[in-house]
Amino acid sequence: MCGKCIEGSYLAGWHDGVYSFEHMSEEPDFMGPCVMAAHGLVEVVCSPGSSLNDLHTQGLDRSPLMAWAAWVYSQNQSHRKIDLTHYSSIIKNQRAKRYSVQGQWAALNTLYPNIAVFLDNLTLQDIGHNFNEALFDEIESCLLDIHGNGYYTFELVESMFAAEGLFPIFELSETAKPSLFVEHALEIFLLTEHLLHFRPMSWALPMALSVDLTCDFDSYHMAWRRYTASRVLNTLLKSNNLAVVQALGGSLELNTVHAVCQRNIGDKQLLAQLLNIVNNCKGDTYIEPKRLATQITSLL
Numbered sequence: 394m395c396g397k398c399i400e401g402s403y404l405a406g407w408h409d410g411v412y413s414f415e416h417m418s419e420e421p422d423f424m425g426p427c428v429m430a431a432h433g434l435v436e437v438v439c440s441p442g443s444s445l446n447d448l449h450t451q452g453l454d455r456s457p458l459m460a461w462a463a464w465v466y467s468q469n470q471s472h473r474k475i476d477l478t479h480y481s482s483i484i485k486n487q488r489a490k491r492y493s494v495q496g497q498w499a500a501l502n503t504l505y506p507n508i509a510v511f512l513d514n515l516t517l518q519d520i521g522h523n524f525n526e527a528l529f530d531e532i533e534s535c536l537l538d539i540h541g542n543g544y545y546t547f548e549l550v551e552s553m554f555a556a557e558g559l560f561p562i563f564e565l566s567e568t569a570k571p572s573l574f575v576e577h578a579l580e581i582f583l584l585t586e587h588l589l590h591f592r593p594m595s596w597a598l599p600m601a602l603s604v605d606l607t608c609d610f611d612s613y614h615m616a617w618r619r620y621t622a623s624r625v626l627n628t629l630l631k632s633n634n635l636a637v638v639q640a641l642g643g644s645l646e647l648n649t650v651h652a653v654c655q656r657n658i659g660d661k662q663l664l665a666q667l668l669n670i671v672n673n674c675k676g677d678t679y680i681e682p683k684r685l686a687t688q689i690t691s692l693l
Contacts, residue, residue, distance in 0.1 A: 399424060400615050400648050401680075403432035407651075410658035412440035414451065422452065427611040430456035431578075435616035438462050439623075439656050444472060457483050457579040458613065464517045464586070477517040484515055487579055497570055498577050504538070505531040511587075512580060520583055521590035532588045533597035539570050539581070540604040571606040571614060578613035585621055593628045599637065603644035618645070619652040626653060630663050642670040647680035651688070658692050665693065 402423075406416045414421035414433060422429045434453045437443050445466050448454055460480035467475040491498040491512065502509040507528040511519075574581060588595055602622050606614045622645055629638045642650060650667055657663050668689045671682050 399428070399610065400432060403436065404648055404652055404655075406433065406436060407655035410441065410655055412436045412443070412655075424610055426452060426455060429453070430458065431575075431611045431613050431616065434458055434462065435613070435620050436652070438465055439620065445475065457487060458582065460484060460517060461579055461582045461586070464520055464583070467517075480517060483579070484517070487577070488513060490576055491580070496576065497573055498580070501535060501538070505535050507531045508535055508584065512584075515583070517583075520586050523587070524591060529588060529592050529595075532584045533592075533595055535584065536581075536588075536597055536601045539573055540601045540606065541570075571608055571612060574606070574612045574614035574617065575609055578617065581617060582613075582620075585617070589621075589624055589628075593625075594632065598625050599641045599644075602641060605646065615649075619649050619656075622649055623653045623656045626663060626666075627657070627660070630660075630666065635666065638666050639670060642667060643674060647671065647674070647682065647685055651680060651685055654689055654692065661693055664689055668693070 402417060402419055403421075405418060406412045406414055406421075408416050421433060430453050433451075434448065434456055435458070437447060437451065437453065445463060448459060448462055453459070460483040463475050463477055463480050466472045467477060490496055491502060491509075493499065507525065508531045511523065511525075511528055585598075588598070598621065602618060602625065606612075608614045622641070626638055626641065629635075629641070645653075650671060654664060654667055668686060671686045671689060674682055
């Protein structure tokens, strides 16, 4: 059993493009506060009308990702001015974890010196304001490194839905580092934001998104995948790169596609593209394609 088994429980919080824990059939902390934050914090941030105060009142403020959330809200002029220096202690604590001998990030400090310097001297105000091509190259390589250096193979498995037959899933290389999305989700989110700002069409993002990491209950990988997939698909669509939209969308789990739809219920063009993806897929072990197709059609 892994974190993917409970992803659908939290995604039930989406209704008509707005996220609320009240829509869940379980109590949001039924697996503990760390799991609640890993699966719900990013969804709340992506919900229209939410605020930093909501994260505090809903018990999500112990997560290091509060620093990322503060940065996201600070980019929206509709929110009150946010003092990003308030989250400096979180940044400092994460630096200590990165240099822990027992931690997985320690090796990355040597492999990616530009990332190490960037993170060691990071303030949230630096995100999107530090142009460095060598840094961008390292972020791309690091994301692929975390996902197993971008190498994976296909494995055919039988769908839980009898009529669906066989469908392919990704088999990870042994070099993948899924646990980094537990202790160092903040770094991965902030590096991704920096890359999205300067290289929104980065070739590495679709490749990393196409890899389905095995996850612990409190892993932020699924939240990262949903958030980043939505950002990348929107960029590709605006560039009229429909072939890549279809290719990337076809590599995502249907739970991820469902979440992207809920984040973009007003974007009929993107919904139509995602509907085409769902209509032409074999499905997976979590969502029946016909049911999701009906939901998307209702939004068009």
